Amino acid sequence: MLDLNGITKTFGGIHAVEDVTMSVASGEVRGLIGPNGAGKTTLVNLISGLLAHSAGNLSLDGEPLDRLRAHQRAALGVARTFQNLRVFPSLSVAQNIDVARYSGRGSAMVDAAIAEFGLSDKLNQSAGSLAYGQLRRLEIVRALALNPRVLMLDEPAAGMNEQETDALGRSLSWVRSHSDCAILVIDHDLKFIMSLCDRITVLNMGTVIAEGAPKDITKNQEVIDAYLGEADERAA
Amino acid sequence: MILNPSQKRGLVGAAILAAVLIAIGLIVTYFGSRYQLRLVYSAFVNLLVVLAMQVFMGNARLTNLSHSAFMGIGAYVAAICVTPVTVKAISLPDAPWGLNTFSLDPVSSAVLAIVITAVLALIIGLFVVRLTGSGVTIFSLAVLVIVHSVFLYRTDIFKGNQAFFGIPQVFSLTSIVVLSVIVVFLVRLFRESRWGIQLRACADDEVGAAAMGVNIRRLRLIAWVLSAVLLAVAGIAYAFFLGTISARPFYFNHVFLTLAMLILGGMRTVTGAVLGTLLISFGLECVRWLETGPVLLGVDLPEVLGLSGIALGVVIVLTMALRPGGIMGDYEIEDFLLKGQE
Numbered sequence: 365m366l367d368l369n370g371i372t373k374t375f376g377g378i379h380a381v382e383d384v385t386m387s388v389a390s391g392e393v394r395g396l397i398g399p400n401g402a403g404k405t406t407l408v409n410l411i412s413g414l415l416a417h418s419a420g421n422l423s424l425d426g427e428p429l430d431r432l433r434a435h436q437r438a439a440l441g442v443a444r445t446f447q448n449l450r451v452f453p454s455l456s457v458a459q460n461i462d463v464a465r466y467s468g469r470g471s472a473m474v475d476a477a478i479a480e481f482g483l484s485d486k487l488n489q490s491a492g493s494l495a496y497g498q499l500r501r502l503e504i505v506r507a508l509a510l511n512p513r514v515l516m517l518d519e520p521a522a523g524m525n526e527q528e529t530d531a532l533g534r535s536l537s538w539v540r541s542h543s544d545c546a547i548l549v550i551d552h553d554l555k556f557i558m559s560l561c562d563r564i565t566v567l568n569m570g571t572v573i574a575e576g577a578p579k580d581i582t583k584n585q586e587v588i589d590a591y592l593g594e595a596d597e598r599a600a
Numbered sequence: 601m602i603l604n605p606s607q608k609r610g611l612v613g614a615a616i617l618a619a620v621l622i623a624i625g626l627i628v629t630y631f632g633s634r635y636q637l638r639l640v641y642s643a644f645v646n647l648l649v650v651l652a653m654q655v656f657m658g659n660a661r662l663t664n665l666s667h668s669a670f671m672g673i674g675a676y677v678a679a680i681c682v683t684p685v686t687v688k689a690i691s692l693p694d695a696p697w698g699l700n701t702f703s704l705d706p707v708s709s710a711v712l713a714i715v716i717t718a719v720l721a722l723i724i725g726l727f728v729v730r731l732t733g734s735g736v737t738i739f740s741l742a743v744l745v746i747v748h749s750v751f752l753y754r755t756d757i758f759k760g761n762q763a764f765f766g767i768p769q770v771f772s773l774t775s776i777v778v779l780s781v782i783v784v785f786l787v788r789l790f791r792e793s794r795w796g797i798q799l800r801a802c803a804d805d806e807v808g809a810a811a812m813g814v815n816i817r818r819l820r821l822i823a824w825v826l827s828a829v830l831l832a833v834a835g836i837a838y839a840f841f842l843g844t845i846s847a848r849p850f851y852f853n854h855v856f857l858t859l860a861m862l863i864l865g866g867m868r869t870v871t872g873a874v875l876g877t878l879l880i881s882f883g884l885e886c887v888r889w890l891e892t893g894p895v896l897l898g899v900d901l902p903e904v905l906g907l908s909g910i911a912l913g914v915v916i917v918l919t920m921a922l923r924p925g926g927i928m929g930d931y932e933i934e935d936f937l938l939k940g941q942e
Binding site: 412413414433434435436438439443444446450451452453454455456458459460462463464466467468488490506507510 | 604605606794797798800801803804805807808809810811812813814815816868930
């Protein structure tokens with residue numbers, strides 16, 4: 365169980381994230397949506413420890429994370445992927461996964477995950493030579509190698525076509541059935557999010573404006589005004 | 601210990617490099633003149649230095665310019681310990697802390713030199729790992745200057761630019777070839793170890809590495825200290841063969857020479873470190889011969905003093921401009937031989 369209590373982050377007077385309180389249970393898949401600049405990635409950075417929060421507290425299964433640095437949190441099982449890919453291009457695919465495996469809690473599912481995400485025949489290739497979709501999948505497998513208790517995916521479907529997104533959705537369902545980690549997914553592809561997530565949290569201007577089951581979220585007027593409506597306009 | 605595929609490949613690569621080094625050693629031992637033997641010995645000392653530099657610079661990809669200082673510390677500590685009391689009574693009459701009243705066997709002297717260098721490197725390293733990029737370069741340059749100044753001005757201990765003489769000559773070409781082979785394997789296995797891989801991950805992407813649980817500062821400190829230990833070994837090998845040392849060989853000219861070797865070959869790989877050292881060692885001998893104004897193909901060439909300095913500078917300039925990764929780039933020697941096995 366990941367618990368956020370009153371998490372706030374200010375950058376020189378600007379509240380990027382303000383008083384966010386939420387819990388994600390083990391085995392739950394939580395969607396995190398909102399317009400650009402809503403603070404979604406900032407929130408992931410705060411949970412993973414790449415940024416320090418200005419106020420509030422964070423805990424994982426009751427264990428406080430606030431004073432731990434990013435690498436310590438990762439070793440405890442706080443894993444993530446990045447919106448702008450951060451694989452290690454000079455290392456092989458296998459070594460990319462090893463970097464996480466060496467510091468994590470040990471995971472029996474990594475080898476199966478490598479096969480599930482279609483990387484079995486790429487292991488000895490340089491990660492710098494992979495295609496975009498493969499890089500996205502490598503980031504997820506690498507995060508799984510930490511044997512996560514919390515897995516945060518920052519726009520995993522970005523730049524993917526519909527078939528790739530469907531395949532990703534199936535792979536993530538596979539992850540769900542093989543790990544009881546809490547999963548937090550950020551994405552702008554609402555169809556993808558709605559089909560994948562148990563619950564959805566909507567952020568706008570750094571604050572939580574709604575939280576609930578996918579079908580309730582789509583009917584929430586505040587969400588429509590802040591985000592969904594905007595998406596419709598963009599589509600039009 | 602179970603080796604993963606890249607570690608097995610590393611052993612193959614190190615074995616090939618070791619074979620080349622042993623071949624050079626054998627050829628010089630049986631066919632070389634005394635002068636050539638000394639030249640090759642000093643090339644092997646520089647090889648140890650460049651391999652030591654590769655550990656930190658190649659894996660963490662941060663520039664360290666203080667390496668010759670750590671080599672000097674190792675050389676001086678070993679020299680002070682191993683030199684007989686009778687010699688020290690003449691060479692270091694005013695030495696403090698009873699430094700001229702004892703003398704140790706070569707092995708104990710070497711061990712003590714390595715330990716003292718490691719402790720100093722650990723203390724300095726605690727500051728180094730808090731810095732990034734050009735901060736490390738500037739900091740390490742300052743360390744070089746400080747250490748050199750201490751060597752120069754504490755003449756009662758180090759004799760400054762005068763020769764520190766009377767060091768027993770306990771090393772031969774065979775000893776340094778054996779040492780180089782061991783260090784080649786060590787450095788290559790470090791590169792492919794958990795630490796080496798995580799360090800290279802940090803060099804690729806610090807944020808990504810931290811998010812994958814890598815303690816960047818701790819790893820850089822490990823590489824920094826290991827590098828310093830190997831530099832001390834190089835310094836000891838230098839002192840134990842020549843029998844005489846002074847402050848000058850551990851200063852800027854040597855920093856620049858070894859840097860050119862590492863950059864030309866390619867700092868990211870162990871093969872690059874070895875190749876660069878061999879090429880520059882050999883090339884520099886040719887340049888030194890040209891410097892004296894020899895008669896070449898019937899043409900009487902003029903004497904050009906300082907040509908070797910120009911040559912080294914040109915090597916660095918051209919490598920950085922045309923092939924910033926050095927000759928080898930990201931390739932190790934076995935990559936050419938085992939290509940089909942991927």
